[in-house]
Amino acid sequence: MDIAKPYLLFLGDVRDQLAAKTASGIVDWRPEWCVGQMRLPGCRADCGLPDLTIAEARARGAQTMVVGAVNAGGVLPDRWIANIVEALNAGLDVATGLHVRLASIPAIAEAARSNGRRLHDVRFSELTFATGKGTKRPGLRILTVGTDCSVGKKYTALALEREMRKAGLAADFRATGQTGVLISGRGVAIDAVIADFISGAAEWLCPANEPDHWDVVEGQGSLFHPSFAGVTLGLLHGAQPDAFVVCHEPTRKTMRGVQHPLPSIADVIDRTIVEGRLTNPAIRCVGIAVNTQNLDDTAAQRCLEETAAAHSLPCVDPVRYSVKPIVDLIVATYHGQNA
Amino acid sequence: MDIAKPYLLFLGDVRDQLAAKTASGIVDWRPEWCVGQMRLPGCRADCGLPDLTIAEARARGAQTMVVGAVNAGGVLPDRWIANIVEALNAGLDVATGLHVRLASIPAIAEAARSNGRRLHDVRFSELTFATGKGTKRPGLRILTVGTDCSVGKKYTALALEREMRKAGLAADFRATGQTGVLISGRGVAIDAVIADFISGAAEWLCPANEPDHWDVVEGQGSLFHPSFAGVTLGLLHGAQPDAFVVCHEPTRKTMRGVQHPLPSIADVIDRTIVEGRLTNPAIRCVGIAVNTQNLDDTAAQRCLEETAAAHSLPCVDPVRYSVKPIVDLIVATYHGQNA
Numbered sequence: 271m272d273i274a275k276p277y278l279l280f281l282g283d284v285r286d287q288l289a290a291k292t293a294s295g296i297v298d299w300r301p302e303w304c305v306g307q308m309r310l311p312g313c314r315a316d317c318g319l320p321d322l323t324i325a326e327a328r329a330r331g332a333q334t335m336v337v338g339a340v341n342a343g344g345v346l347p348d349r350w351i352a353n354i355v356e357a358l359n360a361g362l363d364v365a366t367g368l369h370v371r372l373a374s375i376p377a378i379a380e381a382a383r384s385n386g387r388r389l390h391d392v393r394f395s396e397l398t399f400a401t402g403k404g405t406k407r408p409g410l411r412i413l414t415v416g417t418d419c420s421v422g423k424k425y426t427a428l429a430l431e432r433e434m435r436k437a438g439l440a441a442d443f444r445a446t447g448q449t450g451v452l453i454s455g456r457g458v459a460i461d462a463v464i465a466d467f468i469s470g471a472a473e474w475l476c477p478a479n480e481p482d483h484w485d486v487v488e489g490q491g492s493l494f495h496p497s498f499a500g501v502t503l504g505l506l507h508g509a510q511p512d513a514f515v516v517c518h519e520p521t522r523k524t525m526r527g528v529q530h531p532l533p534s535i536a537d538v539i540d541r542t543i544v545e546g547r548l549t550n551p552a553i554r555c556v557g558i559a560v561n562t563q564n565l566d567d568t569a570a571q572r573c574l575e576e577t578a579a580a581h582s583l584p585c586v587d588p589v590r591y592s593v594k595p596i597v598d599l600i601v602a603t604y605h606g607q608n609a
Numbered sequence: 610m611d612i613a614k615p616y617l618l619f620l621g622d623v624r625d626q627l628a629a630k631t632a633s634g635i636v637d638w639r640p641e642w643c644v645g646q647m648r649l650p651g652c653r654a655d656c657g658l659p660d661l662t663i664a665e666a667r668a669r670g671a672q673t674m675v676v677g678a679v680n681a682g683g684v685l686p687d688r689w690i691a692n693i694v695e696a697l698n699a700g701l702d703v704a705t706g707l708h709v710r711l712a713s714i715p716a717i718a719e720a721a722r723s724n725g726r727r728l729h730d731v732r733f734s735e736l737t738f739a740t741g742k743g744t745k746r747p748g749l750r751i752l753t754v755g756t757d758c759s760v761g762k763k764y765t766a767l768a769l770e771r772e773m774r775k776a777g778l779a780a781d782f783r784a785t786g787q788t789g790v791l792i793s794g795r796g797v798a799i800d801a802v803i804a805d806f807i808s809g810a811a812e813w814l815c816p817a818n819e820p821d822h823w824d825v826v827e828g829q830g831s832l833f834h835p836s837f838a839g840v841t842l843g844l845l846h847g848a849q850p851d852a853f854v855v856c857h858e859p860t861r862k863t864m865r866g867v868q869h870p871l872p873s874i875a876d877v878i879d880r881t882i883v884e885g886r887l888t889n890p891a892i893r894c895v896g897i898a899v900n901t902q903n904l905d906d907t908a909a910q911r912c913l914e915e916t917a918a919a920h921s922l923p924c925v926d927p928v929r930y931s932v933k934p935i936v937d938l939i940v941a942t943y944h945g946q947n948a
Contacts, residue, residue, distance in 0.1 A: 404835025404867050461805040468804050468839040496743025496888050500807040500843025507835045528743050530887070541883075548869070549835050 274333035283310040290315035293338025305330040337366035344369035365390035367448035402469030409479030413511035414489040423489040426559040429588035441484040472508025494533040510549040557596030558585040613672035622649040629654035632677025644669040676705035683708035704729035706787035741808030748818030752850035753828040762828040765898040768927035780823040811847025833872040849888040852895040896935035897924040
């Protein structure tokens with residue numbers, strides 16, 4: 271899956287900004303890939319891009335219309351179909367992270383076929399993978415792991431990529447979820463592959479590379495989440511990270527969607543090392559990323575300082591502040607340079 | 610998936626007994642479900658059942674023809690198609706564990722449709738599962754786990770079911786692989802489900818039950834296998850076993866299909882408890898099942914005795930000898946009775 275850029279972001283007529291979070295994520299991290307947004311009457315989301323028609327977007331070079339909004343249930347509202355067909359007729363590819371496959375809608379399938387355009391259902395994986403081999407590959411890898419789902423693993427990985435490049439390192443974000451795939455233009459929704467091939471898909475995602483090249487792999491789930499730990503473990507084994515960053519949301523009481531309490535950060539560090547050693551005996555934790563959005567500035571700063579001291583590791587909020595302290599440790603540890 | 614019984618076992622014209630191991634497994638464990646076998650000229654496998662034509666099998670009450678043989682690559686040889694169509698025309702359902710879907714072959718799909726018969730591709734899962742919830746369910750569960758793949762987890766689980774029933778316990782084998790599904794007539798090939806739903810599928814497989822009822826869950830892979838540990842962990846979390854048995858093959862040097870050495874039995878016990886506690890804090894090991902087929906009788910006996918002493922647990926070969934020592938411990942531990 272390699273999605274042609276730049277994008278026109280289709281927001282439809284969603285009722286709030288949260289429903290456009292896929293589009294927001296793309297704008298936050300890849301503004302240079304976004305020529306504009308397209309909104310239908312009644313849309314209450316705004317990604318701050320120029321409002322364009324499909325023809326205007328095409329004139330500005332757009333290659334793909336990304337359906338960057340979700341309806342309840344991930345379904346595609348009938349009223350959006352005409353816009354998607356129009357985009358295909360205008361020569362754009364179309365990408366979505368919806369639950370429904372674009373090609374399962376006859377009008378869309380026909381428009382794609384007759385115009386020779388590609389449909390990207392990034393929630394589904396059409397690729398065939400080998401089973402994981404577990405053999406050490408050249409190149410460096412860093413994985414974001416979490417105390418829970420939805421604690422900032424994708425944003426942390428993207429912030430690491432940006433800051434590592436700023437520090438002069440060769441670093442590439444490797445997407446493992448649908449929004450990440452749209453943000454990076456490639457990758458695999460790892461939770462959508464057949465169970466036998468989780469680690470094999472992860473090996474495919476971050477293959478052998480130059481010895482000083484970093485793959486920054488977006489983590490999924492948590493080793494402590496009873497719904498998704500299998501995905502997390504297969505991804506850990508396949509990614510065989512040299513380094514990992516623990517992501518955490520300090521105000522959450524139970525894990526997302528279940529009754530289980532959150533594990534401690536120390537538990538996650540220890541368990542990730544124990545399990546990760548199977549495919550990379552050198553695995554180590556290089557930092558902690560805390561999502562402090564529910565704390566005021568004083569509380570956030572105190573939380574980061576206390577967490578850093580408790581674990582003797584750099585601790586940052588990658589969105590509110592910067593991941594530079596973690597990247598400084600990476601540079602010092604793996605590239606023999608002091609920041 | 611609930612496969613109608615009894616079965617006619619179709620062996621085709623395979624060159625050796627190993628190619629008929631699915632059929633052999635069914636005969637070993639469910640002889641009462643097998644009305645006979647059907648062999649084509651040149652077949653060198655024999656499951657010791659009466660050789661029947663499809664009409665004869667139908668007359669003896671057969672409901673499903675099980676393709677219990679595999680060709681190299683799991684493909685369906687063209688010359689078997691006529692036999693499958695004949696079975697459908699005679700009113701039998703057809704089940705296989707091949708890589709190819711029966712319904713993808715037009716002649717077979719058409720015969721099934723026109724005769725109103727069912728096609729079971731047990732390697733594939735057509736079911737839609739919920740994500741795992743991790744909530745403790747009533748009922749008792751025992752899982753077989755392994756130091757590696759293919760060390761006897763299925764046979765151990767089936768032997769436990771048999772011996773537990775003999776001891777007066779309510780016990781049901783729960784299949785998680787294709788051969789197990791054919792042996793039990795139901796279940797799910799857990800490695801074929803979408804990664805997000807591994808633990809959810811396991812929860813579906815062994816749902817809430819009577820407080821003293823045992824589900825005997827067939828394990829898959831190994832927590833220490835770099836290709837499949839994600840499947841193993843998701844199955845462990847979803848099965849939430851009260852008890853587990855470690856399966857081991859003492860002469861194997863590296864894990865199946867990869868370069869990794871086998872973990873020790875003690876490692877597997879410890880890791881299974883650490884991970885299994887997430888969904889069942891009471892998890893404990895109740896025995897060790899060693900596949901001693903590569904040892905002579907003296908060496909086998911010594912191996913079992915030494916392993917039992919080293920771990921202070923009953924240690925058996927479930928095929929060569931008996932799992933009774935493990936069941937005795939289960940009865941004493943969970944049902945308050947001495948053997």
